[in-house]
Amino acid sequence: MYERVEEMIQGYIWKDLGVKVIEAVDGEVTLHMPVKTRQTQFHGNVHGGVLATLADMSMAAAVNTLVEEKEFTVTAEIKVNYLRPAAGDFLEAKGKVIKRGRTLSHCQAEVFDDSGKQVCFVVATFYMFKKE
Structure with missing residues (x-):
């Protein structure tokens, strides 16, 4: 797997949500997340914020398969x-x-x-920057 994606999945949010990388190739990623009761809203469906977070994680991981060593990225718009x-x-x-x-x-x-x-379709823009 890509080094930067390996670093990402060590983050607290990835562990808290139980998100796993199923596949990561240049610019494309597939993630799997178990649904937990505490992630649902009062109708019993997964909360929209959880769906948006998972989608953001998949796009962030995808873009991080394409970064250079000292290059970083953050979500600018979603x-x-x-x-x-x-x-x-x-x-x-x-x-x-x-x-x-x-x-x-x-x-x-x-x-x-x-x-x-x-269940949802998401588009986002990621800001790319270098950090020494």
Whole structure:
């Protein structure tokens, strides 16, 4: 797996949510997350903020497969289109870099429930910067 993605998955949010990397190739990542009761809202569906977070994680991991050693990235903008309620035992997110730029990268993600139904579609812009 990519070194930067390996670093990312050591973060608290990844461990708290139980997110695992299923596949990571240049500019594309698939994540798996078990659904926990504490992640649901009062209707029993996965909270929209959890869906947005998982999608953001998939896109961040995808863009981090393309960075250089001293290059870093942060989410600059994100838009989430919720398509249907998410429920079930797990979620799968597929993040993809659409265009890798020098200072901005554009990404998209799709999140699916455990029956394979798409629950949201997300686009985001990531700011790229160098750090010595």
